[in-house]
Amino acid sequence: MEIKRLRGKIKVITGLHIGGGDDTMKIGGIDNQVVKDVNTDLPYIPGSSLKGKMRSLLEWKYGLVGISGGEPFSPKFLEDAVFNDENMVKKALIVMKLFGTTLTEKDKKVLEKKGLSERDLGITRVSVSDCHLTKEMIEAKKKGRKLTEAKYENVIDRCTGTAKHPRQTERVTAGTEFEYDIRVKILPGDDEKELLNALKEALELVELDYLGGNGSRGYGRVEFIEEGE
Incomplete structure (x- = not known):
């Protein structure tokens, strides 16, 4: 058996929302928070x-x-x-x-x-693996870069044309980069190229579609920048 790796960076192109649980309700706070590391409070992409x-x-x-x-x-x-x-x-x-x-x-x-x-x-x-922020992003945050933003969402009343039921959704900001690390076991008799190509095809499909929630609203466009196996 061999273990092959696909790794690189995930670049967020449009605001990314992958929800995280919040067991407290804050008045005036964000309704839908992104998932964050419990120790660092930094956003990440769950594997x-x-x-x-x-x-x-x-x-x-x-x-x-x-x-x-x-x-x-x-x-x-x-x-x-x-x-x-x-x-x-x-x-x-x-x-x-x-x-x-x-x-x-x-x-x-x-x-x-x-x-x-x-x-x-x-x-x-x-x-x-869970996809954590690159070292460059962590350094950029220390210098004041915002890694998340609050975006207002609402419903349009069809009769009046006015917005109602406003709520805030937290998103990872465009331009933020995470590291990805994907490993696959290759067993004797496998077509290694076939399996690796299928994984790469799956990543290309995610790029063409979206990652996380609210993709129909333009969220979650990402780019995978491969760094080798």
Whole structure:
């Protein structure tokens, strides 16, 4: 087994909101805060948020979402007639190899019918670390750079054309940079290039879509700047 790495920087292009819990209500405070490190109070991107977005978009790109009905793809869905196409089976296996799947007895029987081995599936191969601020960003903050901002959101009354129900959403500011570190296990018999290319494709899809919440409002546009494996 080998472990390969994809690492680099995530540059925030438009305000980024990945919510963090706040068990206190502050009068006049921000309603929707971003997630922050409990010790440093600095914003970060949870690895689970990035990994979940990568998997979701890759399943959309590979045509798996309509078949699974919105569930994470698993072997039981291989019974669908669309998987008479070997190319579709190949795409489904890439997703399940990379991101893992829970193998039920039904899943195992479906794999057996398809002549596929359960050896390659199961536990996720991909590990996505939490993405913390770059050293340059931390230094910039010490010099006064703002890493977050409060943006007002509201609803427009269709009859009067006026805004109502204002609320504040906290966002990571445009230009902020985080470090990402993605690791993937390559087992004997794997097509290493195929798996790494799928991960890179998933990152490209996140760039084209968005990360975090409120993407339809223009939030969460990001750029991945790769620094090598």
